[in-house]
Amino acid sequence: MRNKEFIYTYIRHRDEHDLCRMEMRSFFGIDTPSNVLKSTIEIDPSRSPFINERLEVLYEGDLFEQITTQVERIDLGQSTFKVVCLNTTELGSTDKIGHEERRKLERQIGLEINGEPDLDSPETVFGFVALDGKWYFGKLMFSENIWFHHQQKPHMYSTALSTRVARAVANIAVPHPEGVRAIDPCCGIGTVLVEALSMGINIVGRDINRRVVLGSRKNIAHFGLTGDVAIGPIADVVDNYDVTIIDMPYNLFTHITADEQLEIIKEARRFTKKVVIVTIDTIDHMIEEVGFHIVDRCVARKGTFSRQVLVCE
Template sequence: MRMFFGFDKASKYLASPINVHPSRSPFMKEKIAVYVESKSIEELWTKIKGFEVPETKTYKVVFVNLDKGDKLSFKERRNIERQAGLLLNGRVDLKEPMVEFGIMNVNGRWVFGELERSEAVWYKHQMKPHQYSTALSTRVARAVVNIAVPNPIGVKVIDPCCGIGTVLVEALSMGIDIVGSDINFQVLPGTRENIAYFGFHTDVTLCDIRDVTEFYNVAIIDMPYNLCSVLPTEEKMEMLQSARNIADKVVIVTVEPLEEILEEVGLHIVDRCVAKKSSFTRQVIVCT
């Protein structure tokens, strides 16, 4: 929320001039692109009366009920939807509309606009051909990518420890310009196959992060942490120093404290959060 909109809040909804499609995030459900707003439902009817829906599209009106104690009843919601639908000019299709319009009451203010629902893209990516036991879940990977690259326009990204490609797939599905590399030659054929399986393509090369020479806007690094990938402090320091040298912004996923090493290599923590699953905790650290 902070990365997308510049602030966060406890409420389950927010208003922002920043346009983000809800499918970008596993934690967004839907969005209303507000066309009309008013202080009363009667004023709203006046403003939307005669609203023209393109002839090539069918439509449906949906009342969006906030998760609050003053929810409207099912009958009240249907009545509002019916009345709004009758005021619009166009072809109604209640089963498979091409466009949905949403009506919502927010703190006494009524809004009307095009409703976009989230599609669980990340969930489909769980079915990739090759899995890795310690890889990020697709849901967390998508969140990490959004934290790293909230606005992908003009941004070049690298995942220099890409493993089986979970982060790469999520980034590519959002149209992000990303490449991957890894030091483990055995995993890379599976990485490339996972990417191709979903119809994506990008460069995935055999390379140690310490040998990367091209510069990127963002580097995303999921630090190795399983029993077979225990790294000495010196090697962690070299990895993070290399990350600092190849990117303006570095987003690190780690299960262990890295504050001292980050400070020593000159990476400054500007934000952080925690992802928990049962007793297993990962930190997501944003550095510049």
């Protein structure tokens, strides 16, 4: 029995290109400049702010007719289904398929499946795609933009990470959550915490500022999530964690010096194996000084403003 194979399609803004590829590397161990990626690794597409859909491949062939022959095996009985062609845009080096042609191909495949077609509320959604000279058919899962609903929080800072960046950073830090304990010891209003908790990541928060901790707790509760957020400096962390996420504090109300940045990284080195740091400053020398090594990095841009995302072990 062969391993499962999945095809992921992506949508990302030009400014998010590097961050998207960094998330790919964390999830799959590889990346691509393309908007489509194949992997045997199964990721819920709703975890990523960039993945548009995921096709779990059931059948493949060099010709479209080979796909239609294979789908004759599918017997859904009275269950409902619909079939969707993924070639709505250029995918890698494969051209877009026009609207009328897509509808025609969808009907051809649909006629071979034993089941009840339902275009509005199907129990099963199948998809197919032409990619690099081959055809693939399988179960289709669309991404839900969960992060989008987290944009309007009861408490917000103008300098906080966007929900899309925060979600990607959480995925980069904890791509495979099972058995992983994480901490955000400078959590601010909890933007990263909300995204991580909504994905089932085992993470706790902490911040030295009592007011923002209270705001963080309210933000978490607002979305029906449960998470622990403590008040206190990073120096008070006593447990060990598999990974730490640090969005280096900065804004008009948090004047952090280079020495304070260094101290935060030193403290993290004490209780964690891996740290993902988001910073507007170049702090490579600090990271090396405390014994971490940068194993991956990217720049997340928003217009003329940019942040560095560093994975350190």
